[in-house]
Amino acid sequence: MTILFALLIGIVAGLRTMTAPAAVSWAAHLGLVDLGGTWLAFLGYAWTPWVLTPAALAELVTDQLPSTPSRKVPVQFGARIVAGAVSGAVFGAAGGFLVLGAVAGIVGAVIGTLGGAAARARLAAAFGKDMPAALIEDAVAILAALALLALLAALR
Template sequence: MTGIGVALLLGVVAGLRTMTAPAAVSWAAWLGFLQLDGTWLAVLGYRFTPFILTALALAEFVTDLLPSTPSRTVPVQFGARLASGALCGAAVGLPAGQLVAGIVAGVIGAVIGTLGGAAARGRLAAALDRDRPAALLEDAVAIVLAALAVWVLS
C-alpha cells in the first residue's frame, strides 16, 4: 500500500472516529515508523503525544455511546473529521514529499468514513434494533483499520 493509500485509510478511520486516526499516526511517529522529526508535525511523535491522543480516542469511544452525542454529519462534527483526516494525510504525505496529495487523500477518506460509516451503522442498528452493538462494531473496525495503517507504515 502506498503512502497515499495509507493516508486514505487513515482518513476513513478519522471519518469513523475522529481521534483514533491521529492517535494511530502519533504512535507510528513515536515508534519511528513515520519520520516527522524536524517538520511542523513533529509534535505527533513527542513522548507524551500518543498517550494523550489515545486517551482522547478512548473518551470519544465512550461519548459516542451517549444519546446526547450529535450526529457525525452535523457541520462541527463533520468538520472535525475532515480536519483529522487532513492532518493524518499530511503526516503520511509530508515525509514522502507528497503533502498535498496526502491531505487530499486524508480528506477524501474522511468523507468516505463519515458518510459510509453513518450509513452502515444506521443499517446495522436498524437490523439489530439497537445502536450500541453497531457502535461497538464500528469502534472495532476503526481500531483494526488504524492498527493496519500503523503496521503498513512500519
C-alpha cells in the same frame, strides 16, 4: 502507497475522529514515519500519543451517549475532516507529499463519515438498536488503524 495510507487513515478519522490522530502519533513516536523538519513533528514527541490515546478512548465512550450529535452536523463533520487532513498529511509527509496526503486524508474522512453513518444505520436497523452497531464500528476503526500501523512496520 503513501497516498493510499493517507486515504485509509482518513477513513478511520471519518469513523472515529480521534483514533486516526492517535494512531499516526504512535507511528511517529515509534519511528515508523519520519516527521522531522515538518510542522507535524510534534506528533512524534514522547507525550503526544499519551495525550491523544485517552482522547480517542474517551471518544469511544462519548459516542455511545444519546446526547452525542450526529457525525454529519457541521462541527462533527468538520472535526473529522481536520483529523483526516492532519493524519493523512503524516503519511504524505513521510513520502514527501504532505499536501497530497492531507487531501487524500480529507477524501478518506468524507468517505468514512458518510459511509460509516450509512453502515451503522443499516447495522442498527438489523440489530434493532444502535449499541451493537456502534461497537462494531469502534472495532472496525481501531482494527483498521492498527492494521495500517502493522503494515507500515512490515514495509519498513
